[in-house]
Amino acid sequence: MNNDVLADILLHLPVQSLLKFRAVCKFCVDVIDSSRFRKLHIHNNRSDETVCLEVILSNDGIQVQHNTKSLISYNFKNLGLISDVRVSLYGLVKGLIILDLAKWNHLDRKPRAPIVICNPFLGQLKLLPLITTSSCIIPLRSVAIGFIDEDYKVVQLSICKMHYCLHAHVYSRSADSWRELAFDNDIGYVTRVKSMCENGHFAHWISESMSSGEVAILSLDMKNEVFKKIMLPVDGLYYYLHSRIFEKDEHLFWRFDFPYTWQDKSSVHIYESRCEGSKLSWMYMLRVELPYTSSTGIIPRWRTGFFVIERERDAYVYDYRAHKFVSKLSNRSLTEYRGSFVSLEKEN
Known part of the structure; x- marks a missing residue:
């Protein structure tokens, strides 16, 4: 040939x-x-070949696995962290995922565990430097990743409980450092909206205004580094407790309403909204049955059209082409994944 x-x-x-x-x-x-x-x-x-990755957390560290084979591992002892570490998994954008190691000093409430970015198929892992905010108390943070013009960016939103505001910082591979972004400090709380958009040009969070209590999708154009709000109906507590919102693309969102404890526990109601302008309204799509019992540790065979919904300690695998849940796995941290050759280090 x-x-x-x-x-x-x-x-x-x-x-x-x-x-x-x-x-x-x-x-x-x-x-x-x-x-x-x-x-x-x-x-x-x-x-569109998609596989499933699993994050295994132990007292010693973390592993990212595919089909029980370890792709990435890191020992917490290298950071002086031995126990009580929580891991939030974010991605994927151009084959890159983020592991947010949530560990704080209980005396001054400063983050002292780094954000970890990795490319599992290439076996690359990088610890980002901690952001120093000497006068702030930061009990919570939320992160996102994007890939713009051959450069990846990581955004961190930090919730300051001393000044009742949020701080936004961006890290880029080209600069290899953090810098602060202009931000609306009226926002008091955020929770990440999972993206299924591979290009990673935008990041979204559910946010709540400190002054009015209004709930919105906070949208960040990662190329131009500009924030905007898309107002949402229904009170914030509802979104935080019962809903999972997903970005299908820049303008299309899906909402999965899980049942209340006293309601029908066997189904999820799904809504869709195509956003135009600064407001968003939901259109009811369908009702989908939840898996009744958990799978016995076996991750289903992966194919295009699957994504993972994590709720409490369970991971639900949803097939959005067939409009059904195909599996429920308890006490598992999973993500769908498509690889790339994006390197974590700046190329010469």
Whole structure:
């Protein structure tokens, strides 16, 4: 086969397959490892091959696994953290995911565990520097990741309980440092909206105004680093306790309403909204039955159209093409994942 044709075929394969192809011949190694091929693959690959990753947390550290094989691991003892660490999982954008290690000093309430960014298929892991806010008490933070113009960005929203406000900071690979963003300090609480949009140009949170109590989707244009609010109906407590909101793309949102404890415990009501302007209204779509019992530790075979909804300590796997839940796994931290060749370090 002509080498140019073979190189073009390789360009259309997902990262997981390409890493296996490196064992075929020297030509494949040279092509796949070249910076030109990897840049083309990052921008041109349209593969929808999706796998499932699981985050395993222990007293010693964390592991990111695929099919029980460890891809990434980190020992908490390297940070002086041995126990009582909680991990929040964010992603995916261009094959990158974030592990937010929530651990605070109980005396001064300062975050002392880093945000970890990793590319599991490439086996790369990077600890971002802590943000120093000497005069603030930061009991909570929320993070997001984006990929803009061949550079990834990480945004951290920090809730300050001393000044009753939020601080926004952005980290970029090119600058390798944090800087503060202009922000509406009337916002007193946020919770992350999960994105299913691979390009990662926008990040969203559910937010609540300190002065009026109004609830909105806080949207960040990560390219221009500009925030805007999209007003939501229904009170904030409802969204925080019973709903999970997902960004399908920049303008399309889905809302999954889980049942109240005293209501029908077997179903979820799903709504959709296409956002135009600064307001959003929900249109009822359908009612979907919840899995009655948990799966026995077996992660279902992954395919395009699945995503994970985490609620309390359970992970629900939802097939949005078939409009049904296919699995419920208790006490598991899972995420859908598509790989890329995006490197965590700045390339020369």
